[in-house]
Amino acid sequence: MPLCCLNMKSSVIVLILYCQVYAEAKVLHIDLHITGCSDSDGVDMYGLDGEEMWYADFNKGKGVISQPPFADPFSYVPGTYEQAVGAQGVCKGNLATSIKANKNPPETIAPPHSSIYPRDDVELGVENTLICHVSGFYPAPVRVRWTRNNQNVTEGVRISTPYPNSDFTLNQFSSLSFTPEEGDIYGCTVEHKGLTEPLTRIWEPEVSQPSVGPAVFCGVGLTLGLLGVATGTFFLIKGNQCN
Numbered sequence: 099m100p101l102c103c104l105n106m107k108s109s110v111i112v113l114i115l116y117c118q119v120y121a122e123a124k125v126l127h128i129d130l131h132i133t134g135c136s137d138s139d140g141v142d143m144y145g146l147d148g149e150e151m152w153y154a155d156f157n158k159g160k161g162v163i164s165q166p167p168f169a170d171p172f173s174y175v176p177g178t179y180e181q182a183v184g185a186q187g188v189c190k191g192n193l194a195t196s197i198k199a200n201k202n203p204p205e206t207i208a209p210p211h212s213s214i215y216p217r218d219d220v221e222l223g224v225e226n227t228l229i230c231h232v233s234g235f236y237p238a239p240v241r242v243r244w245t246r247n248n249q250n251v252t253e254g255v256r257i258s259t260p261y262p263n264s265d266f267t268l269n270q271f272s273s274l275s276f277t278p279e280e281g282d283i284y285g286c287t288v289e290h291k292g293l294t295e296p297l298t299r300i301w302e303p304e305v306s307q308p309s310v311g312p313a314v315f316c317g318v319g320l321t322l323g324l325l326g327v328a329t330g331t332f333f334l335i336k337g338n339q340c341n
Contacts, residue, residue: 142182209292210235230286
Protein backbone atom coordinates (compact mmCIF):
# COMPACT_ATOMS: atom_id res chain seq x y z
CA MET A 99 0.00 0.00 0.00
CA PRO A 100 1.44 3.42 -0.90
CA LEU A 101 2.80 5.46 1.96
CA CYS A 102 0.40 8.35 1.27
CA CYS A 103 -2.57 6.10 1.92
CA LEU A 104 -1.09 4.98 5.23
CA ASN A 105 -0.59 8.59 6.23
CA MET A 106 -4.17 9.42 5.29
CA LYS A 107 -5.52 6.56 7.40
CA SER A 108 -3.36 7.60 10.32
CA SER A 109 -4.71 11.14 10.12
CA VAL A 110 -8.29 9.91 10.15
CA ILE A 111 -7.67 7.73 13.20
CA VAL A 112 -6.04 10.61 15.09
CA LEU A 113 -8.99 12.86 14.25
CA ILE A 114 -11.53 10.34 15.56
CA LEU A 115 -9.63 9.84 18.80
CA TYR A 116 -9.30 13.55 19.24
CA CYS A 117 -13.08 13.97 18.99
CA GLN A 118 -13.64 11.13 21.45
CA VAL A 119 -11.38 12.76 24.03
CA TYR A 120 -13.41 15.90 23.81
CA ALA A 121 -16.67 13.96 24.07
CA GLU A 122 -15.50 12.11 27.19
CA ALA A 123 -14.45 15.40 28.77
CA LYS A 124 -17.86 16.88 27.81
CA VAL A 125 -16.17 19.81 26.09
CA LEU A 126 -17.74 19.94 22.64
CA HIS A 127 -17.17 22.90 20.34
CA ILE A 128 -17.53 23.24 16.59
CA ASP A 129 -15.02 25.56 14.97
CA LEU A 130 -15.90 26.54 11.41
CA HIS A 131 -14.09 28.25 8.56
CA ILE A 132 -15.87 28.80 5.25
CA THR A 133 -14.34 30.04 2.01
CA GLY A 134 -16.72 30.22 -0.92
CA CYS A 135 -17.03 32.00 -4.23
CA SER A 136 -19.12 32.42 -7.35
CA ASP A 137 -18.80 34.52 -10.47
CA SER A 138 -20.12 37.56 -8.60
CA ASP A 139 -19.80 36.91 -4.84
CA GLY A 140 -17.36 35.62 -2.27
CA VAL A 141 -17.40 34.70 1.40
CA ASP A 142 -14.73 34.03 3.99
CA MET A 143 -16.02 33.49 7.53
CA TYR A 144 -15.00 32.00 10.88
CA GLY A 145 -17.62 30.63 13.27
CA LEU A 146 -17.83 28.86 16.62
CA ASP A 147 -20.73 26.74 17.93
CA GLY A 148 -23.16 28.06 15.36
CA GLU A 149 -22.23 31.73 15.85
CA GLU A 150 -20.53 33.95 13.33
CA MET A 151 -17.27 35.31 14.79
CA TRP A 152 -15.46 37.07 11.92
CA TYR A 153 -16.04 37.65 8.25
CA ALA A 154 -14.29 39.36 5.36
CA ASP A 155 -16.17 42.35 4.00
CA PHE A 156 -14.86 42.43 0.44
CA ASN A 157 -16.88 45.56 -0.39
CA LYS A 158 -15.27 47.60 2.42
CA GLY A 159 -11.90 45.86 2.12
CA LYS A 160 -11.54 44.74 5.75
CA GLY A 161 -12.27 41.99 8.25
CA VAL A 162 -15.19 42.45 10.65
CA ILE A 163 -15.58 41.10 14.19
CA SER A 164 -19.26 40.22 14.27
CA GLN A 165 -19.74 39.51 17.98
CA PRO A 166 -21.74 42.01 20.08
CA PRO A 167 -19.82 44.52 22.23
CA PHE A 168 -20.77 42.79 25.50
CA ALA A 169 -19.00 39.55 24.47
CA ASP A 170 -15.50 38.80 25.71
CA PRO A 171 -13.08 40.69 23.43
CA PHE A 172 -10.99 38.71 20.99
CA SER A 173 -9.04 39.33 17.79
CA TYR A 174 -7.65 37.53 14.77
CA VAL A 175 -4.01 37.61 13.71
CA PRO A 176 -2.91 40.42 11.38
CA GLY A 177 -3.16 39.37 7.75
CA THR A 178 -6.37 37.34 8.14
CA TYR A 179 -8.22 39.57 5.69
CA GLU A 180 -5.35 39.48 3.21
CA GLN A 181 -5.39 35.66 3.39
CA ALA A 182 -9.12 35.75 2.68
CA VAL A 183 -8.53 37.86 -0.43
CA GLY A 184 -5.89 35.40 -1.64
CA ALA A 185 -8.21 32.47 -0.95
CA GLN A 186 -10.82 34.04 -3.24
CA GLY A 187 -8.42 33.87 -6.17
CA VAL A 188 -7.68 30.21 -5.45
CA CYS A 189 -11.40 29.46 -5.00
CA LYS A 190 -12.39 30.98 -8.33
CA GLY A 191 -9.59 29.13 -10.10
CA ASN A 192 -10.70 25.84 -8.53
CA LEU A 193 -14.33 26.61 -9.36
CA ALA A 194 -13.58 27.04 -13.05
CA THR A 195 -11.54 23.83 -13.09
CA SER A 196 -14.23 21.88 -11.25
CA ILE A 197 -16.99 23.07 -13.58
CA LYS A 198 -14.96 22.05 -16.60
CA ALA A 199 -13.95 18.66 -15.14
CA ASN A 200 -17.55 17.81 -14.20
CA LYS A 201 -18.90 18.98 -17.58
CA ASN A 202 -20.83 21.91 -16.13
CA PRO A 203 -23.34 19.98 -13.94
CA PRO A 204 -26.74 21.54 -13.16
CA GLU A 205 -26.75 23.72 -10.06
CA THR A 206 -28.63 22.49 -6.98
CA ILE A 207 -31.15 25.13 -5.94
CA ALA A 208 -33.22 25.26 -2.74
CA PRO A 209 -35.54 28.25 -2.15
CA PRO A 210 -35.46 30.02 1.23
CA HIS A 211 -38.13 30.46 3.87
CA SER A 212 -38.12 33.38 6.29
CA SER A 213 -39.49 34.70 9.55
CA ILE A 214 -39.49 38.13 11.18
CA TYR A 215 -39.53 38.90 14.91
CA PRO A 216 -38.29 41.50 17.44
CA ARG A 217 -35.21 40.81 19.53
CA ASP A 218 -36.75 42.16 22.76
CA ASP A 219 -40.24 42.60 24.17
CA VAL A 220 -41.86 45.46 22.30
CA GLU A 221 -42.53 48.79 24.01
CA LEU A 222 -43.69 51.74 21.94
CA GLY A 223 -41.04 54.45 21.76
CA VAL A 224 -38.26 52.16 23.06
CA GLU A 225 -35.42 51.26 20.66
CA ASN A 226 -35.38 47.62 19.59
CA THR A 227 -34.13 45.37 16.80
CA LEU A 228 -36.13 43.52 14.18
CA ILE A 229 -34.61 40.25 12.96
CA CYS A 230 -35.31 38.60 9.62
CA HIS A 231 -34.14 34.97 9.63
CA VAL A 232 -33.70 33.42 6.18
CA SER A 233 -33.05 29.67 6.13
CA GLY A 234 -33.07 26.51 4.03
CA PHE A 235 -31.65 28.10 0.87
CA TYR A 236 -28.89 27.10 -1.52
CA PRO A 237 -26.75 28.50 -3.01
CA ALA A 238 -25.80 31.88 -1.61
CA PRO A 239 -26.49 34.72 -1.88
CA VAL A 240 -29.90 35.98 -0.83
CA ARG A 241 -30.83 39.64 -1.08
CA VAL A 242 -32.69 41.12 1.89
CA ARG A 243 -34.56 44.43 1.70
CA TRP A 244 -36.29 46.24 4.59
CA THR A 245 -39.26 48.59 4.35
CA ARG A 246 -41.13 50.81 6.81
CA ASN A 247 -44.63 51.80 5.71
CA ASN A 248 -43.73 50.64 2.17
CA GLN A 249 -40.63 52.86 2.07
CA ASN A 250 -37.19 51.30 1.67
CA VAL A 251 -34.97 51.48 4.78
CA THR A 252 -31.18 51.19 4.68
CA GLU A 253 -30.04 52.95 7.86
CA GLY A 254 -29.50 50.59 10.80
CA VAL A 255 -29.51 47.47 8.60
CA ARG A 256 -27.01 44.65 9.06
CA ILE A 257 -26.75 41.23 7.40
CA SER A 258 -24.66 38.25 8.46
CA THR A 259 -22.73 35.96 6.16
CA PRO A 260 -24.39 32.66 5.14
CA TYR A 261 -24.02 29.91 7.75
CA PRO A 262 -24.41 26.17 6.93
CA ASN A 263 -27.23 24.03 8.31
CA SER A 264 -26.83 20.33 9.06
CA ASP A 265 -28.49 19.45 5.73
CA PHE A 266 -25.93 21.60 3.84
CA THR A 267 -28.43 24.36 3.09
CA LEU A 268 -27.67 27.83 4.43
CA ASN A 269 -29.19 30.30 6.87
CA GLN A 270 -28.64 34.01 7.23
CA PHE A 271 -29.77 36.83 9.53
CA SER A 272 -30.56 40.42 8.69
CA SER A 273 -31.36 42.92 11.44
CA LEU A 274 -32.86 46.40 11.54
CA SER A 275 -32.46 48.83 14.45
CA PHE A 276 -35.76 50.66 14.94
CA THR A 277 -38.04 52.38 17.45
CA PRO A 278 -41.54 50.90 17.31
CA GLU A 279 -44.42 53.35 16.94
CA GLU A 280 -48.13 52.62 16.77
CA GLY A 281 -49.34 52.24 13.17
CA ASP A 282 -45.93 51.43 11.66
CA ILE A 283 -45.68 48.40 9.36
CA TYR A 284 -42.29 46.82 8.67
CA GLY A 285 -41.47 44.39 5.89
CA CYS A 286 -38.56 42.05 5.15
CA THR A 287 -38.30 41.05 1.48
CA VAL A 288 -36.03 38.20 0.40
CA GLU A 289 -34.84 37.59 -3.16
CA HIS A 290 -33.17 34.35 -4.29
CA LYS A 291 -32.77 32.47 -7.55
CA GLY A 292 -34.92 29.64 -6.11
CA LEU A 293 -37.93 31.96 -5.73
CA THR A 294 -40.29 32.76 -8.58
CA GLU A 295 -41.09 36.06 -6.85
CA PRO A 296 -39.72 37.94 -3.80
CA LEU A 297 -40.73 36.55 -0.41
CA THR A 298 -42.04 39.23 1.99
CA ARG A 299 -42.84 38.95 5.70
CA ILE A 300 -44.73 41.74 7.49
CA TRP A 301 -44.48 42.83 11.13
CA GLU A 302 -46.26 45.58 13.06
CA PRO A 303 -46.25 46.49 16.77
CA GLU A 304 -49.03 44.89 18.77
CA VAL A 305 -50.59 47.47 21.08
CA SER A 306 -52.41 45.76 23.93
CA GLN A 307 -55.63 47.50 24.92
CA PRO A 308 -56.70 47.59 28.59
CA SER A 309 -59.21 44.84 29.22
CA VAL A 310 -62.77 45.93 30.14
CA GLY A 311 -63.89 42.41 31.03
CA PRO A 312 -63.11 42.46 34.79
CA ALA A 313 -64.75 45.85 35.25
CA VAL A 314 -67.90 44.71 33.44
CA PHE A 315 -68.09 41.48 35.45
CA CYS A 316 -67.62 43.36 38.73
CA GLY A 317 -70.34 45.86 37.80
CA VAL A 318 -72.81 43.13 36.84
CA GLY A 319 -72.01 41.16 40.00
CA LEU A 320 -72.49 44.21 42.19
CA THR A 321 -75.81 45.05 40.53
CA LEU A 322 -77.12 41.49 40.93
CA GLY A 323 -75.98 41.46 44.57
CA LEU A 324 -77.80 44.70 45.38
CA LEU A 325 -80.90 43.45 43.57
CA GLY A 326 -80.82 40.25 45.64
CA VAL A 327 -80.56 42.24 48.88
CA ALA A 328 -83.47 44.46 47.88
CA THR A 329 -85.63 41.46 46.94
CA GLY A 330 -84.86 39.70 50.22
CA THR A 331 -85.68 42.85 52.22
CA PHE A 332 -89.00 43.21 50.38
CA PHE A 333 -90.13 39.68 51.16
CA LEU A 334 -88.94 40.02 54.79
CA ILE A 335 -91.12 43.11 55.28
CA LYS A 336 -94.11 41.45 53.64
CA GLY A 337 -93.68 38.41 55.90
CA ASN A 338 -93.67 40.57 59.03
CA GLN A 339 -96.85 42.38 57.89
CA CYS A 340 -98.68 39.06 57.42
CA ASN A 341 -97.79 38.00 60.92
